[in-house]
Amino acid sequence: MSNRFAVILAAGQGTRMKSKLYKVLHPVCGKPMIQHVVDQVSGVGLEKIVTIIGHGADAVKDQLGNQVTYALQNEQLGTGHAVMQAEAELAEEKGVTIVVCGDTPLITSETMEALMEHHEHTQAKVTILTANASDPTGYGRIVRNAEGAVERIVEHKDATEHEREISEINTGTYCFDNASLFAALKQVGNDNVQGEYYLPDVIEILQRQGEVVSAYQTDTFSETLGVNDRVALSQAEQVMKQRINERLMRAGVTIVDPDHTYVSSDAQIGQDTVLLPGTVIQGETVIGDDCTIGPHTEIIDSTVGDRTKLKQSVIHQSQIGNDVNVGPFAHIRPSSEIHDEVKIGNFVEVKKSVFGNRSKASHLSYIGDANVGEDVNLGCGSITVNYDGENKHLTTIEDGAFIGCNTNLVAPVTVGKQAYVAAGSTITNDVPGQALSIARARQTNKEGYVTKKNDK
Template sequence: MSNRFVVILAAGQGTRMKSKLYKVLHPVCGKPMVQHVVDNVSQLGLQKVVTIVGHGAEKVKNQLGEQSEFALQAEQLGTAHAVLQAKDLLFAEEGTTLVICGDTPLITAETIEALLKHHEQIEAKVTVLTAYIDEPAGYGRVVRNSEGHVEKIVEHKDASEEELRIQEINTGTYCFDNKMLFDALSKVSNENAQGEFYLPDVIEILKNEGYIVSAYQTKSFEETLGVNDRVALSQAEQLMKRRINRKHMVNGVTIIDPESTYISADAVIGNDTVLYPGTVIEGKTVIGSDCVIGPHTTMKDSEVGNNTTIRQSVVHDSKIGNDVAIGPFAHIRPASVIGDEVRVGNFVEIKKSVFGTGSKASHLSYIGDAEVGSNVNLGCGSITVNYDGKNKFKTVIEDGAFVGCNSNLVAPVTVGKNAYVAAGSTITEDVPENALSIARARQTNKEQYVGQLNNKKNS
């Protein structure tokens, strides 16, 4: 296997998207299109990845970070001109260079590997990735000679009647001998209606110099879909969603309604977990085995253990243990750690807190900036009062404590081990271990008050 390099074309603004966000940064199943491309090609043992940036260059660089080197196309003058910007980074290299567009998120590492192997095995100087399509209108046609090599690539508008009947199209992905690529790029002309330098002209130049132009036809046209507008973006989203869902189902995950279930490309889900309709799993979420998620649950960048149920709730940037029951209508906000065998019920919100093994907040509670021990019970309406309008403060509730309904714990405050807080209390001082704390006004009954009040109204 020769050295391998890749040039990713990601400089265009994408005016047809009609968006402030640069085209290649539009997400498909939660991940920017160009990130999909980089992640896929990074599986191929490449010596160098070069991304051509232009519009939104800094944002693209921030997205890809150290996964790629970058070359700037300050003025967009065509695809050949874009690849030429990588000359300083690649010109001296020996090997094969893959050129691929940053708006093709569906193309798989397997297809790219097959293209590269075909190119290397026949020792081609250039190989075009092609696809068969029933309705090829608008695509460049691949015209082959009697030996099956590429005779030419003709654009739809320039094709003859016979050529228009060809259903093999150019996908815009190519393999080149690296040195010959940059030599030919210097010979590309912009003498065309658009005044731009086009990469397919390199193919014509190499063919005229006597080199064979090979083609590798992928079995899936869908993989080669380029996203140029919101319609194509929605198509890519649906295709990617189905691919991801199918992968998880094949691996032992039950998805009740795949059409209404969204899973990010980076999510990991254990076998025998069940996803109900309306579930959205985003980012690098990891879910264990034998879980029940949904219906209508959203999770992002979180970790969930085994045998846990999360129904009609939202979980972000948090860690949840084994045998936990959450929901319905709970909100686990970022930086929360939920221990094993915990119960978090309806309308409970937890933020930046540790919630210990076996503890319960069954309904209508807010736990923020807190450290809750094991086997703690928080009654209905329990609140950690963590914010004074300027600063946040911590509440500590130690193992075995029982906090009665409608209690306010005004931080900073500690409730000791096995302590009790009476219902309706507002706690402003620490509660000692094994103590009962009552912090509420003594009840006063004013007899016959209603009658006296009515007499005053009538007088």
């Protein structure tokens, strides 16, 4: 096998997106398009990946980091000019270079591997990735001779009526002999309406030189979709969503309504977990076996153990243990740790807190900046008063404590083991273990008050 390299074209502005966000950074199933392409290209076994950047260069670098090498295209003068910017990195290399666009998030490493193997097997100087399109309008057509070899690519506007009936189209992804690519690029001119240097001109140059030009046809047209506007972005989202959901279902996950379930491509979900409609799972979330997620639940970059139920709730950058019940309508904010057999009930908000095993906050509570031990019961309306206007403070509730309804725990404060706090209390001092703390005004009943008031 030859040495392998890649050039990813990611320098265009993407004006048709009508967005402040650089085109290749628009997400598909939660991940930027360019990241999808890099992840798939990396699966082919390459010596070097060169990404051509231009508009939004710094933002692309922030996303990709040191996964790739960069080459800057200061002026966007066409695809041929873009590839030329990789000359310093690749021109002296011997091997095979795949050129792929950064706005094709659906292309897979399997297809790229098949393309490169076909290229090497046919000993071609260039191999075109093609596909059959049900509606090829606007695409360049692949014209083959009687033996099936590629004769030329004809653009739609230049095609005859007979040629427009051809359904095999040029996808814009190519595999080149590296030395031939950079030699031919020096011969590409810009004598066209746009005044640009086009990469497909390399194919014509190599054909004139008598070199072998081949084509590999992918079975899946959708992989080749290029995203140039919001309509195409939504189409890519639908295809990627279907691909992810089918992979999960074949791996043992039940998705009740795949059309209304959204899962990140980086998420991992265990067997016999059920995803109910309206579930949105983002980022590098990991969910264990036998869970029930949803309906209408959002999980972002979190870990969920086995046999846990999350209903109509939001979990963000947190860890949820085994046999936990969350919701409905709970909010687990970042940096929270919910251990095993915990219950976080309806309209409970947890922020940057730890809940020990078997503890409960069943309803209508805010628990922020708190260490809650094991077997703790937090009554309805429990509040950790963690913010003094300038700083956040820690509340500690030790194992076995019982916090009565409508209690304010004014941090910093500690409630000791197996202590009780009476309902309606505002606790400003530590409560010793096994104590009962009552911090509320004594009740006074004024009998006959209404009669006396009315007599006036």
